[in-house]
Amino acid sequence: MKSTISKEKIDKVGIHSFSKKADLFFNIIVALFALSCVLPFFFVIIISVTDETRLVIDGFQFWPSKFSIAGYEFLIQLKDKLFQSLFITMFVTVVGTTLNVFFTTTYAYAISRKNFRFRRFFTLFAMLSMLFSAGIVPSYIVMTSLLGLGDTVLALILPMLLSPFNIMVMRTFIKKTISESIIESARIDGASEARIFFQICLPLVLPGIATISLFTALAFWNDWFNALLYIKSENLVPLQYLLMKIQANIEYLSKNAGLGTQFAALNSSIPKESARMAMVVIATLPIACIYPFFQRYFVKGLTIGGVKE
Missing domain, CATH: 1.20.5 (Single alpha-helices involved in coiled-coils or other helix-helix interfaces)
Known part of the structure; x- marks a missing residue:
């Protein structure tokens, strides 16, 4: 023993x-x-924040021998355009994310309910739209000719207003989180579908909402392709597209520096590498600072919502 x-x-x-x-x-x-x-x-x-000359001589180093903020100073010269583009990007991100999450959550809630007669049709519709799309040309014709939204802020929001992938994630999350008995109890007490959704469903699925909100906000913040297709006015250019245009101009000056003294002078005065990296910092840092606020919801929401029944 x-x-x-x-x-x-x-x-x-x-x-x-x-x-x-x-x-x-x-x-x-x-x-x-x-x-x-x-x-x-x-x-x-x-x-x-490395001096451009030291970058040419020493290459990329984790701790350079000489620091410089010339890249940021170069971008500060374009501060009016940068602030305008930043405002457009923030507006599109906030409004687009809010509308996207609202429509995605309501769609997912509807197809997650067993008493909804057309849930199979709308579930299949959402899944098929993940696999097939009309293409760029039909989308451009619909957006510009049919809807007349070319060169407007709505052209940056409407194409990304609904996400089929997020719908599937939220559908599974709602089915896993909210019991049918809770919904039935609320119906017996006389609650309407709108009251059930807003007062019972939404507070219980906050982790899932935080997850898809982060995905959607990243998509809106990093989007530049819709601006390339639909935006012509300089006042409506988002930040990512403006930075791409600045990068293209820097490359153009670098390739054509030998065509004349004017091009050579401009090319030598621009801190190319540090300016490129400064643009990356400006484009990435704001959205990276948002992530810690979603972190506590993110893992739980992604884990539960990512399991298919």
């Missing part, structure tokens, strides 16, 4: 020791992976 008990204790100690070693090993792996994600962005920030 004593030998049996001592053997069980030895086994428990061995399992506990192995568990600690396994936890340490996986923590190291995760830490290395996190470091590999953070280091590139840190490297970009360092290059953006």
Whole structure:
């Protein structure tokens, strides 16, 4: 009997020791992976504040011999356009994300209810739209000729107003989170579908809403293709598209520096590499600062909503 008990204790100690070693090993792996994600962005920030001459001589270094904010000074010269584009991007991101999340959540709630007669049709409709699209030309004709929304802010919002992938994620999340008995109890008490959705459903699915909000906000913030297709006015250019145009102008000056003294003077006065990295920082830092506010919801929402029944 004593030998049996001592053997069980030895086994428990061995399992506990192995568990600690396994936890340490996986923590190291995760830490290395996190470091590999953070280091590139840190490297970009360092290059953006490195002197252009030292970049040419020494190359890219984690700690340069000479610092300079010439890249940011170059962009500050375009501050009026940058602030205008930043305002457009923030407006499109906030309004587009709000509308997208609202329509996505209502759509997902409808097809998650068993008493909705057409739930199979609308579920299949959403899934098919993930696989097939009309293409650029029909979309452009509809947006500009049929709807007449060319060169308007709505042209930056409407094409991304609904996300089939997010609909499927929210549908599964709602079905996993909200029990049918809760809905039935509310109906028995006389609650309408709108009251059930806003007062019962929404508070329970906040992790899922935070998850799709982050996905949608990233999509709106980084979008430049819709501006390329539909926007002609300089006052409606979003930040990402403006930075692309600045980058294209820098490359044009670099390639044509030998065509004349004017091109050569402009090319030599522009901190090309540091300006490029400064543009990356400006485009990435604001949306990166938002992520910590969604983090506590993000893992739970993605894990639960990503499981298909």
